[in-house]
Amino acid sequence: SYELTQPPSVSVSPGQTASITCSGDKLEDKYVSWYYQKPGQSPVVIIYQDNERPSGIPERFSGSNSGNTATLTISGTQATDEGDYYCQAWDTSTNVVFGGGTKLTVL
Amino acid sequence: EVQLVQSGAEVKKPGESLKISCEASGYTFTNHWIAWVRQLPGKGLEWVGIIYPYDADTRYSPSFQGQVTISADKSVNTAFLQWNSLKASDTAMYYCARFKQTEIHPFDYWGQGTLVTVSS
Numbered sequence: 001s002y003e004l005t006q007p008p009s010v011s012v013s014p015g016q017t018a019s020i021t022c023s024g025d026k027l028e029d030k031y032v033s034w035y036y037q038k039p040g041q042s043p044v045v046i047i048y049q050d051n052e053r054p055s056g057i058p059e060r061f062s063g064s065n066s067g068n069t070a071t072l073t074i075s076g077t078q079a080t081d082e083g084d085y086y087c088q089a090w091d092t093s094t095n096v097v098f099g100g101g102t103k104l105t106v107l
Numbered sequence: 108e109v110q111l112v113q114s115g116a117e118v119k120k121p122g123e124s125l126k127i128s129c130e131a132s133g134y135t136f137t138n139h140w141i142a143w144v145r146q147l148p149g150k151g152l153e154w155v156g157i158i159y160p161y162d163a164d165t166r167y168s169p170s171f172q173g174q175v176t177i178s179a180d181k182s183v184n185t186a187f188l189q190w191n192s193l194k195a196s197d198t199a200m201y202y203c204a205r206f207k208q209t210e211i212h213p214f215d216y217w218g219q220g221t222l223v224t225v226s227s
Contacts, residue, residue: 088214
């Protein structure tokens with residue numbers, strides 16, 4: 001079965017740029033979405049179709065997808081960006097795949 | 108305003124049955140798929156299955172095939188996730204989420220989650 005691999009944790013200083021990767025075989029051939037989840041809350045989509053931002057999502061969130069790796073980039077990271085981030089793609093037309101999640105810590 | 112409102116938390120014993128719900132409003136229910144997602148305590152997101160309410164087309168994750176049943180009632184704009192015989196390992200938060208089209212669109216709206224606790 002298809003797998004998406006994320007680093008378990010990423011740390012960043014306030015104001016710096018955080019990058020969270022998501023790896024999968026030929027991932028560039030699939031659309032990748034990214035979700036943000038605060039403890040005790042439902043996930044929220046922050047990037048879809050590799051690099052599109054839903055309305056209301058700050059411009060400091062951006063995405064890319066090339067080769068076997070998709071990357072979520074958070075520029076000017078704020079303390080409020082702490083939480084869990086998940087990538088998601090479709091294995092086939094019917095199988096959803098989530099990455100294992102990355103805990104972002106803003107030190 | 109699009110909303111997915113899920114039924115309340117449940118506490119059940121092993122072997123009992125359960126059906127939880129996800130009521131949609133603010134959009135045409137039959138125009139979007141509904142997905143169910145499980146989150147074990149302290150763990151990540153796992154896809155359970157999807158349903159297209161228009162024609163009840165249903166697909167399951169191989170990990171959940173035969174373990175749960177997903178259904179939808181168009182007359183009340185509600186999707187359901189049910190178990191015939193719960194296990195302690197089913198203890199988790201379950202979310203519903205909608206999306207427009209497989210392989211392309213994201214899960215753009217999520218329910219608030221239903222916590223299912225299975226304990227003797």
